[in-house]
């Protein structure tokens with residue numbers, strides 16, 4: 713009996729080790745075309761979900777940029793975290809990698825772009 717239980721536990725541990733873990737993946741997966749929705753007559757950006765470690769790419773072809781914030785306040789510049797590749801530029805791409813669980817906002821820091829809808833909310837869960 714004890715041997716059977718031990719074997720079953722061992723099997724469970726081994727199976728857990730070999731089964732592919734659910735790969736966390738951001739939704740939407742991107743790349744996300746980064747524009748001013750209101751100016752382009754588009755709906756607001758849909759809120760996304762991701763897990764810690766996920767990366768979402770934003771690309772743009774007009775003058776935009778990408779920062780990450782813990783606040784949806786477009787003017788809370790002290791909260792804006794710089795993102796590699798996210799500096800304001802005429803065209804570009806930036807990879808936003810979520811490093812902590814919580815609610816975050818990808819924001820365009822250029823002019824009033826954020827106030828005109830260039831902001832996307834992300835709900836980030838702990839790493840799977």
Ligand SMILES: *[C@@H]1O[C@H](CO)[C@@H](O)[C@H](O)[C@H]1NC(C)=O
Nearest residue numbers: 767769796797798805806807
């Ligand atoms: C974003 O990630 C892709 C894929 O890893 C890479 O090719 C690209 O250079 C990265 N871009 C920036 C701006 O870091």
